[in-house]
Amino acid sequence: xxxxxxxxxxxRVIRGARTQGEERGVIQRECAxxxxxxxxxxNGTRSHNLAKLxxxxxxxxxxxxxxxxxxxxxxxxxxNEKRVGYLGAMMLLDEKQDASLLITNSIKNDLSHNSQYVxxxxxxTLACMGSAEMCRDLAPEIDRLxxxxxxxxxxxxxxxxxxxxxxxxxLGELFTPAARSLLCxxxxxxxxxxxxxxxxxxxxxxxxxxxxxxxxxxxxQIMKGLVMSGYSPEHNVAGISDPFLQVRILRLLRILGRNNxxxxxxxxxxxxxxxxxxxxxxxxxxxxxxxxVLTVMDIKSESGLRVLAVNILGRFLLNNDRNIRYISMTSLxxxxxxxxNAVQRHRGTIVDCLKDQDASVKRRALELSLALVSAVNIRxxxxxxxxxLSSCPPELRAHTTSGIFNAAERYAPSxxxxxxxxxxVLTTAGGDVRDETVPNLIQLITTATELHCxxxxxxxxxxxxxxxxxxxVQVACWCIGEYGDLLxxxxxxxxxxxxxxxxxxxxxxxxxxxxxxxxxxxxxFALTATMKLSTRITHNVDxxxxxxxxxxxxxxxxxxxxxxxxxxxxxxxxxxxxxxxxCGAPSVIAKLPEYLLGGSGEPVPSSGLSHTVPGPATxxxxxxxxxxxxxxxVSPGE
Amino acid sequence: xxxxxxxxLTASLPNAHPLHTYGSVRKRVKCSFIYTYIHIGSxxxxxxxxxxxxxxxxxxxxxLQKWYVPLSDKERKKISRxxxxxxxxxxxxxxxxxxxxxxxxxxxxxxxLYFCCAVEDQDNELITLEIIxxxxxxxxxxxxSVCELDIIFxxxxxxxxxxxxxxxxxxxxTSKKNVLKAIEQADLLQEEAEAPRxxxxxxxxx
Numbered sequence: 001x002x003x004x005x006x007x008x009x010x011x012r013v014i015r016g017a018r019t020q021g022e023e024r025g026v027i028q029r030e031c032a033x034x035x036x037x038x039x040x041x042x043n044g045t046r047s048h049n050l051a052k053l054x055x056x057x058x059x060x061x062x063x064x065x066x067x068x069x070x071x072x073x074x075x076x077x078x079x080n081e082k083r084v085g086y087l088g089a090m091m092l093l094d095e096k097q098d099a100s101l102l103i104t105n106s107i108k109n110d111l112s113h114n115s116q117y118v119x120x121x122x123x124x125t126l127a128c129m130g131s132a133e134m135c136r137d138l139a140p141e142i143d144r145l146x147x148x149x150x151x152x153x154x155x156x157x158x159x160x161x162x163x164x165x166x167x168x169x170x171l172g173e174l175f176t177p178a179a180r181s182l183l184c185x186x187x188x189x190x191x192x193x194x195x196x197x198x199x200x201x202x203x204x205x206x207x208x209x210x211x212x213x214x215x216x217x218x219x220x221q222i223m224k225g226l227v228m229s230g231y232s233p234e235h236n237v238a239g240i241s242d243p244f245l246q247v248r249i250l251r252l253l254r255i256l257g258r259n260n261x262x263x264x265x266x267x268x269x270x271x272x273x274x275x276x277x278x279x280x281x282x283x284x285x286x287x288x289x290x291x292x293v294l295t296v297m298d299i300k301s302e303s304g305l306r307v308l309a310v311n312i313l314g315r316f317l318l319n320n321d322r323n324i325r326y327i328s329m330t331s332l333x334x335x336x337x338x339x340x341n342a343v344q345r346h347r348g349t350i351v352d353c354l355k356d357q358d359a360s361v362k363r364r365a366l367e368l369s370l371a372l373v374s375a376v377n378i379r380x381x382x383x384x385x386x387x388x389l390s391s392c393p394p395e396l397r398a399h400t401t402s403g404i405f406n407a408a409e410r411y412a413p414s415x416x417x418x419x420x421x422x423x424x425v426l427t428t429a430g431g432d433v434r435d436e437t438v439p440n441l442i443q444l445i446t447t448a449t450e451l452h453c454x455x456x457x458x459x460x461x462x463x464x465x466x467x468x469x470x471x472x473v474q475v476a477c478w479c480i481g482e483y484g485d486l487l488x489x490x491x492x493x494x495x496x497x498x499x500x501x502x503x504x505x506x507x508x509x510x511x512x513x514x515x516x517x518x519x520x521x522x523x524x525f526a527l528t529a530t531m532k533l534s535t536r537i538t539h540n541v542d543x544x545x546x547x548x549x550x551x552x553x554x555x556x557x558x559x560x561x562x563x564x565x566x567x568x569x570x571x572x573x574x575x576x577x578x579x580x581x582x583c584g585a586p587s588v589i590a591k592l593p594e595y596l597l598g599g600s601g602e603p604v605p606s607s608g609l610s611h612t613v614p615g616p617a618t619x620x621x622x623x624x625x626x627x628x629x630x631x632x633x634v635s636p637g638e
Numbered sequence: 639x640x641x642x643x644x645x646x647l648t649a650s651l652p653n654a655h656p657l658h659t660y661g662s663v664r665k666r667v668k669c670s671f672i673y674t675y676i677h678i679g680s681x682x683x684x685x686x687x688x689x690x691x692x693x694x695x696x697x698x699x700x701x702l703q704k705w706y707v708p709l710s711d712k713e714r715k716k717i718s719r720x721x722x723x724x725x726x727x728x729x730x731x732x733x734x735x736x737x738x739x740x741x742x743x744x745x746x747x748x749x750x751l752y753f754c755c756a757v758e759d760q761d762n763e764l765i766t767l768e769i770i771x772x773x774x775x776x777x778x779x780x781x782x783s784v785c786e787l788d789i790i791f792x793x794x795x796x797x798x799x800x801x802x803x804x805x806x807x808x809x810x811x812t813s814k815k816n817v818l819k820a821i822e823q824a825d826l827l828q829e830e831a832e833a834p835r836x837x838x839x840x841x842x843x844x
Contacts (some may be wrong), residue, residue: 008791013791024699051794058700060715080831083824087797094708117824120802126705129808152820159805190813196808212733234813237768244812249764283771285766294762326733358732 009050014059027056031063038069046073047084054084054091067092067099074106077360079118082110086121095131104134109114113632116152119145123156127163133163139171146178151187158182159192162200166270169204176201188235191222195248202255209538213256214262220270223249227274238282239407250274250291257299264300274309286324288314290331297335310335310342317349322358329353329364336371348373351381352390361410362388363396370403383419397432401425405437415448416494419455423472427462431471439472454494456483461498463508468517473503474525477512480505481529483538507529510547520556525560527551531566544577545570654729654775688766688807689741689756690717690801693789696750698722702796706807725752735763749772772814773803779818798824 010030012054019025050069057063070092073085093100104126110122123145126138143163145157160309161175179201182194202209226241226249235242253271257264271292280286284630289312294308315326329350336343350372353365373381382404389400404425412418422441426433445455459476467473480487488501510519512526527548534544548570650731693702700718709717724738725745736743738756745764753770757763774784776799781788789796801818802824806809811817 011791047796055793058703058800060700062711078831080828083798083828087801090704092802094705094709094710096710114828117820117827120824124801124805128704128709128801131708155810156805157806159810162808163806188813192812193808193810234815237772244765247762251762282765286814289770291762291766322733323729323735323764323767325734357729360733360736376775425683446710525651600742621718 001304005406007048007055010052011055013511014055023059026061031056031061038065045076046076047081050084050088052224054088055204057091058365069542070108071102074110079115082118082121086125089125090128094129095134100129100131101133104137107134108141109325111125111138113143116150118151119149120156123153123160127156127160127589130167132167135167135171137608139164139168139174143174143178146175146182151185151190154182154185155189155193156186156610158190158197162197165197165200165204171203171313172201172208177209180215185221187246190254192248193218194243195245195252198469199248199252199255202252209255213260213263216253216256216266217419218336219249219256220267223253223270223496224225224433227277236256236285239279239283240284240288243284243288246274246288247291250288252294254298257295259300261300266450267295267299269307271301272308277292283321283323286319290316293331297331297339302390307342310339314349317353322356322361325353325356326358326361326364329361329368329412331606333368333371340372343368344374344377347377347381351384354384359393361395364392366392366396366400368405370407371544373407373411375411375413378407378413379568380419382407386421386424386428389425389462394432395413397429397545398434401433401437405433416451416454419444419448419451423458423462424598425467426469426472426475430471433471439473442478445475446482446540451494453486453492455497455522456487457492457498460487460500460505460508463512465535467512467515470519470522472523473512473518477509477525477529480509481532484529488537492638502533504542504631505533505537506540506543506547506604509533513547513551520558523556523559527562527566530563531569532625534570640725661811669757672762686748687761691756691804692718692721692752694718694722694752694754695786696726696752700750701786701790701794702800702802703795704800719720721756722752725754725816731773734767746770751789769804769809771807773800775814776803779814788794 001026014023014026014030017026029053034053037043037045038601039047050066050073053063053066053069059068067090070085070088073081074089076085086371089100091104094373096231108120110118113122123142126142130138139161142157142160145153146161148155158179159181165172165175175197179194179197182190182197185194187190198212198215213574223246232241235245240246253267257267274292275289275296278285278292280289293309293312296305299620301309310332313328314333316324317332319325319328332343332346332350347369350365350368353361354369356362356365369381369385380388385400385404385407387398389404392400404421408418408421412421415629419441422437422444426437426441436549439443441557445452448455449507459472459479461478462472463476476602484505485498486492488502490497509526509530512521518526530544530547534541537544545567547564548563550561552567553565554560577637640755671739680707682749689707690703690705692700692704694700698724703714703718705714720806721738721743725743730747734744734746736745741756742759742761742763743754743756744763745752746767747753751777755770757766777784777789777796780795780799781792799817799821802820811820
């Protein structure tokens with residue numbers, strides 16, 4: 001039986017195994033046989049055994065005992081053994097294995113082999129897994145091959161040089177002269193390799209970059225030739241002549257034209273030509289067009305060209321192909337800061353992409369929409385964003401909410417709109433908002449003095465509908481505690497007021513306190529709110545007292561402490577309770593709610609109920625309040 | 639001699655304690671070892687454009703894996719497993735591009751095989767799609783209407799073709815015809831090398 005059939009036979013047997021255990025058994029047997037074969041003298045089957053081992057390795061089984069065999073096979077004079085040996089080296093060895101150094105000598109010899117296919121094996125392996133040491137050793141060889149060999153080898157040597165430069169950047173200088181001369185070649189493979197090499201050299205060394213700016217005219221010529229050439233069957237892809245080479249040349253032009261006026265001028269015409277003449281009905285054309293756009297946006301191009309580029313991106317946005325829409329949004333994201341107005345023109349399409357099925361497209365559309373928010377379009381755009389929030393995938397929610405909050409903060413047309421927006425977000429996605437949302441919102445509400453009535457009515461409604469969203473419940477409790485009197489008064493100008501009795505309000509707060517859905521922090525809010533209501537309601541103070549005293553023996557330490565302190569307020573400091581402790585809070589800085597949340601270990605008069613400011617609510621600045629607190633020797637709630 | 643990777647790992651992590659063993663550092667960077675790789679990369683200044691290419695079936699079985707970056711077997715296995723699962727979870731009509739760790743993944747499904755490339759963030763994804771497509775065309779031309787079984791039973795040939803098309807992660811030959819011609823010639827050489835063995839060995843002239 002011919003050895004290679006044995007390989008396929010083995011594959012068939014392995015695939016035929018019905019269970020993982022059976023497969024393991026087969027593979028163990030085969031590996032044992034292979035190991036035995038490796039130990040024997042050369043019997044002509046080594047390459048097939050290694051091939052079998054490589055298959056086994058691809059299935060995920062250990063194959064390290066094959067490493068030395070790879071080294072041996074690479075040194076063999078026979079081509080078939082070398083071929084498999086090098087393949088094995090690329091699969092089993094990497095630069096971290098010690099055995100990889102052993103093949104350096106073989107590679108060196110093979111680089112000067114008289115068969116170009118052997119040379120090619122060596123070049124390929126070096127470019128795939130050559131370590132820095134190997135690269136240093138063999139760089140002169142590669143340079144020699146770059147200059148004097150046929151095009152088949154030259155193109156491979158060029159890419160090998162790219163790998164060497166990536167590993168050992170200092171060697172870049174060695175290859176610069178050869179790279180320059182390779183640009184005169186006609187062979188597309190060699191040209192492609194040369195352009196990649198020059199790109200790599202220029203990216204790493206600014207001096208080399210300066211040097212190669214001189215070849216911009218030459219590159220422009222080559223590119224023109226490609227664009228204007230007729231149909232060439234060898235290189236044609238969907239009507240584009242060698243799109244791979246075109247894209248690489250455009251990328252090199254981008255690097256050369258960056259921050260340089262002369263170079264950029266030299267390529268303006270070409271870029272305009274490519275942008276207008278390239279047929280983008282298939283991916284190949286779109287790839288070239290895309291690279292052109294990237295280049296135009298990156299160099300110092302004239303404004304007409306930039307407008308053309310943005311328009312191309314806009315056209316891409318309307319493309320049926322989802323991939324094209326995605327990459328167009330990626331590029332628009334990059335230029336939204338610099339060419340803001342141009343991108344704004346396409347806002348409608350971008351917002352439509354929010355409704356796309358694909359999560360990647362949605363994410364891009366979201367980023368772009370957030371970047372496009374401005375004072376002018378905030379209302380309409382926010383509508384779309386809120387709509388998106390209600391159906392957006394869970395992994396995007398946190399990002400969306402924080403984006404919406406940032407946008408609202410910067411461009412809110414009115415405080416009421418701002419509060420409405422935040423409330424909407426909390427009702428739709430309250431579980432995904434950041435932690436600072438609650439104190440921020442509380443601060444916002446406090447500052448909007450004329451909206452207290454409106455806010456408390458809205459929040460009360462939200463509270464009785466649903467108490468699962470913690471952030472919303474916390475804010476609602478705080479508001480009710482703070483502005484309960486406005487709620488109970490039952491009149492509101494801006495919205496339909498809720499007609500509630502004191503019992504209803506206390507019922508709502510008690511529900512929050514008792515619900516298993518409420519987190520400890522939420523319960524804290526609810527308890528404090530209940531306490532604060534004791535100064536704002538007249539009939540049910542006893543009920544509040546009883547609620548508070550129940551929690552005096554609560555398991556949660558925080559609640560228990562608060563309850564005990566509030567109880568003390570009722571008992572011993574009843575006279576102060578109304579006047580001082582639970583009076584309306586002054587306009588505070590965002591830090592204040594932390595005090596409310598925290599609670600300290602201090603006894604009541606200087607407790608964490610930090611608004612021990614005698615007298616009615618005054619609008620003090622944050623700084624004054626802190627001074628006061630400092631004066632009263634209160635430690636911040638922690 | 640090659641320097642052990644643990645030196646790069648501990649040196650490049652921002653808060654790495656120098657006495658951390660390889661094992662514990664690996665634990666810490668469990669989810670971000672690609673990031674760690676990039677750190678290693680910047681230490682030895684590698685900026686690889688295409689990091690790897692994977693071919694796998696709809697059941698998640700790897701049919702070909704070509705790595706252009708130095709990673710241990712364990713790391714490769716982990717990356718493959720995670721990435722394969724991520725891609726298999728995507729719906730059919732979705733975009734061919736996705737951001738994964740800090741790489742861009744370009745993938746396309748041809749019949750029962752997924753072709754997947756990982757490229758650096760700045761690459762042109764559309765041309766990578768074209769590269770994948772070109773590779774499929776080459777396989778198709780070589781095997782004559784290629785199917786997954788061809789690639790399973792002739793995996794080494796699939797590698798040879800890939801190595802004739804891409805070198806170090808970059809396209810080396812942009813003409814389909816030239817790639818196929820080179821493969822043909824190399825195959826001929828291989829046959830010649832295999833065939834007369836028995837004859838020569840009989841005479842005693844290995």
